[in-house]
Every structure is written in C-alpha cells, then in structure tokens.
Amino acid sequence: MAFEWSQYRCQETYDELFAQPGQPRPAARQLLSYLQSISAKDLADRRLAADLAIKVMGITFTVYSEGKTLDRAWPFDMIPRVIARKDWERTERGLKQRVNALNHFIQDIYGDQKIVKDKVVPAEVLVDSVNFRPQCVGVEPKFGVWAHICGSDLVRDRDGTLYVLEDNLRVPSGVSYMLENRSVIKRVWPELFETSNILPVDDYPAQLYDTLSALSPRPGDQPNVVLLTPGIYNSAYFEHAYLAQQMGIELVEGTDLFVDDDDCVYMRTIYGPKRVDVIYRRIDDLFIDPEAFRPDSILGVKGLMRAWIRGKVGLANAPGAGVADDKVIYAFVPAMIKYYLDEEPILPNVPSFLCMDQKQRKHVLANLDKLVVKPANESGGYGMLIGPRATKEEREKFRGLIESNPRNYMAQPTLSLSTAPTITDEGVEPRHLDLRPFILSRGESTYVTTGGLTRVALVKGSLVVNSSQGGGSKDTWVVDFDEDLEPKQSQGQSQGQSQAQSTGGAR
Amino acid sequence: MLSRVADNLYWFGRYLQRAENTARLINVNAILMLDLPRRMTLGWGPLIEIVGADSVFREHYEDATEEDVVRFLIADPRNPGSIQSSVYNAREILRTVRDTMPRETWERLNDLYFYVQERGEAGIPRAQRQGVLSEVINRTLLIYSVLTSNMSRDVGFQFLRIGTNLEQADMTTRILDVRSTRLGREQSGPDLSPFENIIWMSVLRSLTAYQMYRKHMKRRVNGTGVLRFLLQNREFPRSVMFCLSQVASTLPTLPENRKIERAIERIRALARDANIEALLAAEAGVPHLMDEIQIGLGEVHEALSAAYFKTD
Numbered sequence: 001m002a003f004e005w006s007q008y009r010c011q012e013t014y015d016e017l018f019a020q021p022g023q024p025r026p027a028a029r030q031l032l033s034y035l036q037s038i039s040a041k042d043l044a045d046r047r048l049a050a051d052l053a054i055k056v057m058g059i060t061f062t063v064y065s066e067g068k069t070l071d072r073a074w075p076f077d078m079i080p081r082v083i084a085r086k087d088w089e090r091t092e093r094g095l096k097q098r099v100n101a102l103n104h105f106i107q108d109i110y111g112d113q114k115i116v117k118d119k120v121v122p123a124e125v126l127v128d129s130v131n132f133r134p135q136c137v138g139v140e141p142k143f144g145v146w147a148h149i150c151g152s153d154l155v156r157d158r159d160g161t162l163y164v165l166e167d168n169l170r171v172p173s174g175v176s177y178m179l180e181n182r183s184v185i186k187r188v189w190p191e192l193f194e195t196s197n198i199l200p201v202d203d204y205p206a207q208l209y210d211t212l213s214a215l216s217p218r219p220g221d222q223p224n225v226v227l228l229t230p231g232i233y234n235s236a237y238f239e240h241a242y243l244a245q246q247m248g249i250e251l252v253e254g255t256d257l258f259v260d261d262d263d264c265v266y267m268r269t270i271y272g273p274k275r276v277d278v279i280y281r282r283i284d285d286l287f288i289d290p291e292a293f294r295p296d297s298i299l300g301v302k303g304l305m306r307a308w309i310r311g312k313v314g315l316a317n318a319p320g321a322g323v324a325d326d327k328v329i330y331a332f333v334p335a336m337i338k339y340y341l342d343e344e345p346i347l348p349n350v351p352s353f354l355c356m357d358q359k360q361r362k363h364v365l366a367n368l369d370k371l372v373v374k375p376a377n378e379s380g381g382y383g384m385l386i387g388p389r390a391t392k393e394e395r396e397k398f399r400g401l402i403e404s405n406p407r408n409y410m411a412q413p414t415l416s417l418s419t420a421p422t423i424t425d426e427g428v429e430p431r432h433l434d435l436r437p438f439i440l441s442r443g444e445s446t447y448v449t450t451g452g453l454t455r456v457a458l459v460k461g462s463l464v465v466n467s468s469q470g471g472g473s474k475d476t477w478v479v480d481f482d483e484d485l486e487p488k489q490s491q492g493q494s495q496g497q498s499q500a501q502s503t504g505g506a507r
Numbered sequence: 508m509l510s511r512v513a514d515n516l517y518w519f520g521r522y523l524q525r526a527e528n529t530a531r532l533i534n535v536n537a538i539l540m541l542d543l544p545r546r547m548t549l550g551w552g553p554l555i556e557i558v559g560a561d562s563v564f565r566e567h568y569e570d571a572t573e574e575d576v577v578r579f580l581i582a583d584p585r586n587p588g589s590i591q592s593s594v595y596n597a598r599e600i601l602r603t604v605r606d607t608m609p610r611e612t613w614e615r616l617n618d619l620y621f622y623v624q625e626r627g628e629a630g631i632p633r634a635q636r637q638g639v640l641s642e643v644i645n646r647t648l649l650i651y652s653v654l655t656s657n658m659s660r661d662v663g664f665q666f667l668r669i670g671t672n673l674e675q676a677d678m679t680t681r682i683l684d685v686r687s688t689r690l691g692r693e694q695s696g697p698d699l700s701p702f703e704n705i706i707w708m709s710v711l712r713s714l715t716a717y718q719m720y721r722k723h724m725k726r727r728v729n730g731t732g733v734l735r736f737l738l739q740n741r742e743f744p745r746s747v748m749f750c751l752s753q754v755a756s757t758l759p760t761l762p763e764n765r766k767i768e769r770a771i772e773r774i775r776a777l778a779r780d781a782n783i784e785a786l787l788a789a790e791a792g793v794p795h796l797m798d799e800i801q802i803g804l805g806e807v808h809e810a811l812s813a814a815y816f817k818t819d
Binding site: 232245249250268269272 | 512513606610613617618662761
C-alpha cells in the first residue's frame, strides 16, 4: 500500500486532513480511505500520468534567466487539500466582507478621505505609501469598485484559526493554476469524482468575463474585452494566455493598442483600428501608461490613463487599487470593516506591529528573533525576515533597515502554518501550506472561487510557499457532505468503516 | 484579428511546414544515396543549397559530410531553419497566440517539441534516422489534423493556411531549382544523365509526390513530367499552382487584398505559361524560372506584411 496513514506524523501543527494522527477530519475521510486502497505501483503509475499531463498541457511558470525563457513544470502534489463546505461558506462570507470594505476604502482615499479625517487611519500612512497614485484622485470608477479581482492569502495557525495574511489587489495571479490543478487531478483520480461531492471550480472564467464586461462604458453592445499582458517573458504569461483563451477574449500587448485623439482605446487589427471597451490589465500600474507614469515603460499604452479617467475604457483592476495592498494598510482592515460596513470582521487579521509607531517598533526590535518582518510593498515572499530562522547578521541588517525607514516595515508573530500530507522523496509527510482564494467584485454582487489555490512549501519545515522559491501546489476541494450521516466513531472503528467503503465503492 | 497575431499565425504555419519538409528532404536524400552508384554520389551538399543555408553552414562546418549536414538540418540550433529551430520558433509563437488555437494544438506541439529536444540527436546516425524523422513527420501531421478538425475557419485559420502554402511553394521551387541545376551541369561534374530519372524520382519523393504523379501523369518519371506536375498540377497539394490557389482562395475573407492578389497572379502566370521543354533545353532555364518564382513569393510576403502585419 502506498499510503499508510498510521505512519503519518502531524501532531506538531494543525493538519488540514487529520484531526489527530490516524484520525481523519470528516470531510477528508473518503479521500483518505480511498488513497489507502491504492497500491504503490498504482500510485507510481498515476504520478507518471500526472507529470506527463502537466508537461503536455504545458502547465508551467516561467523563469527568465540569461536572456532565455525557461519553463519550469508546475510542481504539483497529488494529494488534494480538503475543506468542508460549511467551513468554506463562513470563509467566503468573510472574504466578501473584507473586499467590500477594501473597495470602500480605496474609493474614500481617492475621494474625501473621510477615514483619515475621522482619524481611523493616520494620514502619514498614505503620504508615504508607494502605491498611492495622485493621478487617481477624484476618479470614480463604475460601481465604485477599484479592486475587481482580489487574491487574499489565508493561513491557519496551530489552534486552527484561519487568518488573512495579505490581500493582493494589484495584479493577483495563480487562478489558472487553481483551474489546471483540478483538471490534472481529474485525470489522476477520476474515481474520486464519482463518489465524492467535490464542488466544481470551472465557473471562474465565466464569472471573470461577466465582471469585466460589466465595466464597459458602452452598455448594450457586446463589449470588446481584452487582456493586456507584458508578454511572454512575464512569469505569469501562462496564466494570461490561459485566461484569455478560457474567456475567448483577445490577448494583447502594449504595442497592439493605442489611444486616439478621441481618448478612446483602439487595437490594431488586420481590418484597421477596433475600439476596446474593457482592459483586464496584468501589467503593474507604473508601467501601463508612459504618459502618466514611468516614461521609460515599453509595456504600456500611451494615453491609457487619460482614456480611463474620461470614462472611455474600463480598467481592471483600477490603477491605484494597490494603495490598499500595502502591508501597513493591511493592519487597518479590521478597523475599515467596522468603519464602512459597521460589522465585526468575520476573518481575523494576523496580529501586526507597525514599525512607524514608536511603541510597536520598540517591541519589534526587541523581538526580532521571534517575529516575521515584512516590507510594506514587496510580493513573492521577497525581502522578508523570518526571525526564528534568521542568522544574527540578518537580524542586525533588518534592525538597520527598520530604523532607517520605519514606515516601510511591519512585523507579525511567526505562525506555524497548517500542514497537509504531501508526497515527498521521504514518503508522505506533512508540509506547510496556505490558501489563495480569488474574489471578484462587481458592485451589485461578489463572487468567491470555490476554495482557491493551495500553495505548499515542498521543502521540509519551510514556510515559504511561493513557486519562485521552491513552492508547489495542491488541488483544493470544497466537499459537500452530510455530517449527520457521517458515523461519529472512535479512531479504530472509523478506519474499519473506511476500508469497507473503499472496497465496496468505486473501485 | 490583431495584426501581431495574424503575423504570428502566418509564421507558425511556415515554421511547422518547414520542419515537416526538412524531415522529408533528409529521409529522401538518404534513399537517393543508396540508389546511386558510390562513385556517382551527389553527396549531402545539395540539401544545404536547397534550404538556402550555405553561408551559415560554412561558418560552422568544414565539409558537407553526411553527419554534419544531417546534424545541421535536424538538431543544430545555429541553423535557423533546422528542424529543432523551426519547432522551437513555432512553439515560441504559439505561446503568444495560444488563445487563438484549439488547446490541443499546444499539447500536440509540446509533444513534437519534447520529442525533437530529446530524440533529435539520436536521429543523426543512419541507424535511427529514418525512425526519428518519420516520428517528427507524424507528430507534425497530428498538429495539422488538430487544426483542420477543431479550428474554426476564421480569419486566423486563413493566415495559418497562407503561411503553410507559401512555405510549401517556396520549398517546392527550391528543390526543383537545386536538383535541376545539378542535372544541367553535366559537363563540369560527373555525368549524371544515366541516373537522371532516379534523381527526378527523388525530387518527387521528397515532396511525397511520387504516387500522385503516377496517378495523374500516367507516364514514366522524367524531367518534363516532374516539372509540369510540380509546377502546374492543380490537384496535388505541394505543387506551386495548388499552393498559390490556396493562398488566393483565402483573399476574399481579407480586407485590402488587391496588391496581394496581383502578386499571386504574377506567379501563377509564370507557372502556367512555362514552356517546360524549352526550359529543360536551355542552359539554366529551370533555375532561372525558379528564381523568378522565388522573387514573386517574396513579393507576396511583402504585400501581406504591408497590408496586415505592420504594427506601427
């Protein structure tokens, strides 16, 4: 047998699939008992099939080095992560609430700044925010929505609390891997889909298309929606092409577009210029328009900001949305939820210490060996200090960095991050993971992906899940099951039950 | 259809066709070598001439030995027309236009790409060569079949067709050019006239035209027949006339096509009006006509660029 769950040791953290060693969580019971019926040979065959599927489907992420693009196969673990539907519904509500508050905040910041006047968020936080775009002041995008697509990272601590670690509001990526993981896992374990009630994820491209087309400045017509990519050298290019294909929209580069004297955006086609209504831009703010932002950008489109401000084109996400993506602003999200929505936050923040505050900074500097220190505006896991694992020199370096630019740093306690069984060279072992659901905001309604992208740190003990730094991913199952029908049994009995199910079931 | 995408689809068609044609060319030359007496050997040099890569080849290799030529044509990344480079280029293009083609195209092209990466070197020695090249051809054909079965006949498809057909017309004329040059040079090189028919037969074979030739022409293989068939036949998919008619048939779906139509018409006239017997009798008659056609193909390309591909 390939999987011997009694050998699986997970007592040191919260495990997503096991309540105790040997005792599966109810939502994972069916999966785990099925896996236990798989022989080592069968597993090896399926692993081969999965690797081949990933290679042939061309699921890759791109690393650019020495002037050549290198495609790395997407590292994928065959054991899915399972979430009970009931738990997920609460998370979903929490995410909707959070993104709703964030959109209110961005609109407020580029408008009257009431939240600052009411002293809920200090003014200096904004003054020094590198993602605040003065060009956006006074703009009111359709529905008051700025962050149409948000990817929030969720992590679970030892006690099982699910925290929001950060919100990605600029150009969040990863959703294509969520979709592709599901199609790979269907090829690998088709039997499980016959017996388990695994909620589908494939609705996302259609939902995204609806979100985008609602932004068209010319209602009534079939809008011309395009996805603007920086090109094949971008590490997320695979995703850009994938989403464009799934939505049936044009994948464009900056050179394909231009803004004419009428402030409308056009794309260059073989029939001549064609008006563009909505742009799903996967290029960072600073590069989208050399006229408004960085003049040296060759990726963007000259005049795009002008077209957007005049309401001639929809942009998702809106330029300037990143102001709320700052890790210092993050600390104020619970306050925003109360301020704008008059609600209690459903999903908690990780407790955060802001180095700009003298008292909190003192605490951070005194506890560098226990905390994780993050710069306000880096993504991809770069520029971080994981205190307990850092050398003395690294900690001293960060002490200097914090003291010279306190606004740019915040710190959080080191969370243990939950684990799930993962296939490694040393057999099946617990590995740390996070979860990135994607939230689509359209004004009248909000959509949350069913589950999201589970990223897993494949290196033993590692807490860094980013694919650029040795992370992999898992398919994420939100499973619907009737808890009343599930036998509430002791450990031994439940295993016997599972075995019986697997022999009489799909196989 | 974005101009950039149209341009890419056109080149995708060309690169894929080029990879397939090159694989066929190598395979057939190997068979030709076996049929000729050893002292008569034509060698492998003409293949380099056919693909028009003399200067690149001479930069990197001394003599046109079998191994060097085959390596250069299959697996040398420094040869922009090698099978490996063509497949690499086609894949780089498909990356940027994946959204316009059926998803399976990408999967099948990856199959081809990884095969050439992993097995290309193995195709250099004779023992494995035929097997490897046949597999390359098969995998190419599979991509065409995905496209013809699953892709809408939208304007993007038309650009693919234009690319494949222009590339084929180009290859057909190059083969005729080089092979007929050799035949006309009897006085300087070895006397090849006793083997003329074998060589014409290999011309047909490298374009998989032998069987169809027999069927259509109902006569033994000779220079007149082969030239007539490969230039003027309206039914064989690798003849110059057929390829150009294919390109012409896409034009009604495209805007601003007048100049392109005129350029195509000029080549069709050259092929149609060619006096085959007189060309064969004249010194360098065939090569001269092929040069004319090549110039014409260049004009078609220029006209396409001007009408559709320019992005500034």
